[in-house]
Amino acid sequence: MPKAFVLTVLLAFASPLGAAQTTPAPATPVAPATALPAAEQATVNVIERALSSVLYIEASSPSQTQGTFSSPLFADPRSQDDQSSGSGFFVNAQGFALTNYHVVEGATRLSVTLRDSNQTFTARVVGTAPDYDLALIQVQGVPANLIRPLPMGNSTGLRVGQTTIALGAPFGLQFSATTGIVSAIERTIPTGIRGIAQNAIQTDAAINPGNSGGPLLDSSGRVIGVNTTILSPSGAATGVGQSAGVGFAIPINVAANLLPRLQAGQTIVGPILGVSLAPFDLTDLTEQARTQYRLPRAGALISQVTPNSPAAQAGVRGGTTRIQTPVGPVFLGGDVITAINGQAIESAADLREYLFNRQAGERVTLTINRAGQTVTAQVTLAPGTVPGTGR
Known part of the structure; x- marks a missing residue:
C-alpha cells in the first residue's frame, strides 16, 4: 500500500467526520485564574519565604566498605566516601545554621545547597550537643543576601491542634x-x-x-x-x-538555650558516673534470676565500672559473672542503683534522665542495693565524652 494511502486511512480513523465538518469545533473555555483563599495564600507565603532559609546538607564520611586493593597504586571504585543527607536552617546573619547531630556525625566534609543559588557551598561544624541531637554549622562563602535567618518562635505554650x-x-x-x-x-x-x-x-x-x-x-x-x-x-x-x-x-x-554555647564551639554532653548499665530492666528478668543474683525488682543494674572514674573512686562495684543475653554480654553480680539524692530510680532510663539534668562537678548520693544489702556512695559527676558508653 502506498504511504500516502496509509496516511489517509489513519487520518480517517482519527477523524471519521472530517469530510462532513467544514468548521472546527469551538475550543473548551478555560476558566480564568482565581485568587487563593486568604488562609491558603497565607500558608503559601510563609512557605515561600521560609524555604529560602533552609539548607540541603550532604555529609561525606569515610567508607566502611573494605577496598579490593591494598596498594595505593590502584583505585577502587568501592572505596569512595559514604554519603548521607539532611536539612538545616539559618539562625543568624553570620551563616550559622542549626541541624541534627546525627546529620553531621563523623562527617569529614559538608556540602550545602540553597534554594536560591546554583552554587554548592562547604560548611564546618562549629559546636555539637550529641545528647540533644543538635549541631551548629557555619556555611562558608555565602553571599550576605542569601543568608536569611528564620525567626525563632516559642515552644512553650504550644497547643494541640495548632x-x-x-x-x-x-x-x-x-x-x-x-x-x-x-x-x-x-x-x-x-x-x-x-x-x-x-x-x-x-x-x-x-x-x-x-x-x-x-x-x-x-x-x-x-x-x-x-x-x-x-x-x-x-x-x-x-x-x-x-x-x-x-x-x-x-x-x-x-x-535556643544551647545556641550561645554551640556558637562558642562547645561540645555539650551530660555528666557521667563512669559505669556501664545492663541494657535491660530488672523487671525483664525471671524471679529465679533475681533470686540467684540477689537483685531487687527495680533499679539500674551496673554491669561494669570504668577504671579511675567517679564511680570507681567512690567504691561502686560492677558485675563479676559474664553471661550472654539476647542484647549482648552483661556482667551480673554488681551494684544496683535504687535511688539518687533520695529520688527513686526504677530503671536505667530513670538514671540517665536524672543525670541529664545535672552538671559536671556536682556531688550526688547514690543509694545502692549490693547483694541484698543497702549501702550509699558519694559521687562527684564528671564531664561526658563523645562518643561514650559511660553513664
Whole structure:
C-alpha cells in the first residue's frame, strides 16, 4: 500500500467526520485564574519565604566498605566516601545554621545547597550537643543576601491542634514542605547518642528520612522545633522507615538555650558516673534470676565500672559473672542503683534522665542495693565524652 494511502486511512480513523465538518469545533473555555483563599495564600507565603532559609546538607564520611586493593597504586571504585543527607536552617546573619547531630556525625566534609543559588557551598561544624541531637554549622562563602535567618518562635505554650509546617529534603527531595498540626505536647522520646528521654513536639506533618535537622514552623513562619525523628514501621519495599503521621521535633526553646554555647564551639554532653548499665530492666528478668543474683525488682543494674572514674573512686562495684543475653554480654553480680539524692530510680532510663539534668562537678548520693544489702556512695559527676558508653 502506498504511504500516502496509509496516511489517509489513519487520518480517517482519527477523524471519521472530517469530510462532513467544514468548521472546527469551538475550543473548551478555560476558566480564568482565581485568587487563593486568604488562609491558603497565607500558608503559601510563609512557605515561600521560609524555604529560602533552609539548607540541603550532604555529609561525606569515610567508607566502611573494605577496598579490593591494598596498594595505593590502584583505585577502587568501592572505596569512595559514604554519603548521607539532611536539612538545616539559618539562625543568624553570620551563616550559622542549626541541624541534627546525627546529620553531621563523623562527617569529614559538608556540602550545602540553597534554594536560591546554583552554587554548592562547604560548611564546618562549629559546636555539637550529641545528647540533644543538635549541631551548629557555619556555611562558608555565602553571599550576605542569601543568608536569611528564620525567626525563632516559642515552644512553650504550644497547643494541640495548632498548625505546623515541616520543611526539609525527604528522601533527598530538596526544599519540600508538608503541613499538619501539633498532635501532642506531653511526649518524651529517646534522644541523642545515649537515647536519653527528653521532651518533644509530636506532629502529623509528614516527616521522612532527609527531613532531619529541618525547621518545624508555626502558621506565622516562626521556628517552634527542629525535626529529628519519626515513629513508623519499616518500609515494605525499601526497609527504610516511612512517615506514618507520627513525627517528632526538638522544642526550639531547647536549641535556643544551647545556641550561645554551640556558637562558642562547645561540645555539650551530660555528666557521667563512669559505669556501664545492663541494657535491660530488672523487671525483664525471671524471679529465679533475681533470686540467684540477689537483685531487687527495680533499679539500674551496673554491669561494669570504668577504671579511675567517679564511680570507681567512690567504691561502686560492677558485675563479676559474664553471661550472654539476647542484647549482648552483661556482667551480673554488681551494684544496683535504687535511688539518687533520695529520688527513686526504677530503671536505667530513670538514671540517665536524672543525670541529664545535672552538671559536671556536682556531688550526688547514690543509694545502692549490693547483694541484698543497702549501702550509699558519694559521687562527684564528671564531664561526658563523645562518643561514650559511660553513664
